Amino acid sequence: MGRPRITLLSNPRSTGNVAQLPRIRAFCAEHPDVFHYEVEHAEQIGDAMKTIARVKPKLLVINGGDGTVQAALTELHNGGHFADGEVPPVAVLPSGKTNLIAMDLGVHGDPVTSLARLVALAQHDLTPHLVARQMIALSGGAKGGKPVIGMFLGGAGLADIMLYCRNRIYPLGLPNGISHVLTFFAVVLRQVIGLKAKFLPPDPRPLSISVRREGVITGRFALLAVTTLEKLLLSGELNGQRQGTLKFVAVEQRAGSLLNAFVATLRGRLGRTKMAGVHVEEADEISIEGDSSQVILDGETFSAEIGMPIFLRRASPLSFVRLAA
Structure with a gap:
């Protein structure tokens, strides 16, 4: 058997993964060309990249929220784990609260369905699907x-709004859509109407x-x-x-x-x-x-x-x- 065509780097603690990870694990068990590596903390991503570099995947898929993606991109950029010309292209599954990066790349909906599409693409030349993104x-x-x-x-x-949503609204345990609507109304009350209150x-x-x-x-x-x-x-x-x-x-x-x-x-x-x-x-x-x-x-x-x-x-x-x- 040849080397895996895809490496999947998952953070089980990302919001979307709490419910979806069992399905993703089952999918990987059925597809031996997917090498699945799980981390629970950002500090583990450096060691993960060392292992992934030895696998030499055709595609690296990141399954986590924007924070997980950011940590992985930082390691790709700073870590020196891959030789010149061997850094694999990256795909991102929509598994967090905001998923701005996944949305920018046209990846949305069910993460297992997106992973299946990526596995199918990796059987062929990925060049027509690749885009360069400048990093900050x-x-x-x-x-x-x-x-x-x-x-x-x-x-x-x-940033205050994002932290407010993360620290005050998300802990209420409401669906993402309702959480974002509540945050929107709080923003309108505070920044447009000018209301000042401790809960804003x-x-x-x-x-x-x-x-x-x-x-x-x-x-x-x-x-x-x-x-x-x-x-x-x-x-x-x-x-x-x-x-x-x-x-x-x-x-x-x-x-x-x-x-x-x-x-x-x-x-x-x-x-x-x-x-x-x-x-x-x-x-x-x-x-x-x-x-x-x-x-x-x-x-x-x-x-x-x-x-x-x-x-x-x-x-x-x-x-x-x-x-x-």
Whole structure:
């Protein structure tokens, strides 16, 4: 028997895997060309990649939430486990709460069905299904250390909303859809209407953001997003952006600016015209400095401090498998 064509890296603790992992394990048992490696903690992904590199898969499938994907991408980029030219293309199953990366790659619905499609694709030439995605390298901040690799960063009010949903709404045990609706109404009450209450997300902290063309932008921002994904959180695409750059959006903490940005996104016009309080840019490097202001890169939280800014830079692209809609 030849080597496995696919390696599946699973995190059993990801939200979607609690219910789906028994089915995924059964599927792998029926398909000997799938090498299934399970990890329960991000710290185990380095050892997992060492083993996966020895297997030399044709395709690496990551079965976990955005945080699991981010940890795996960081190891692929920094770990040096694969020889030059041997880093396999990556596919992502929709197994977390948000699955922004999976959605960007056209993977949605039942993860076992998606895995079956990927196994079928791997029997043939994957080239027609491969897309390159520029990575974001995050360094600095309170944690320091080696650069962390990801594809979507949320900061300012957006990070506060994501943490609010994660820490206050998800523990209620409600379905994802209802959790996101409750979070949406909390955001409207806090950021649009201006209501202040302990059960609502907090005020965004002041930030200083340095972007190449805009120079330094300071203030309180209801939304800060940096991404290499084709689509943003609101499922809109940025217009007029050079391929491969960091796509940057910041919306100041004003109801009018939020409404204008939301309408422009729905109409597909975000970034085409200047709007007061709405900053849309492209850059190769961005720095973020604040007073213990949180940013989230693909599920992992980092803190931008005064005198310890977070730096975002373009990192080498990786190859991903995109499923047709």
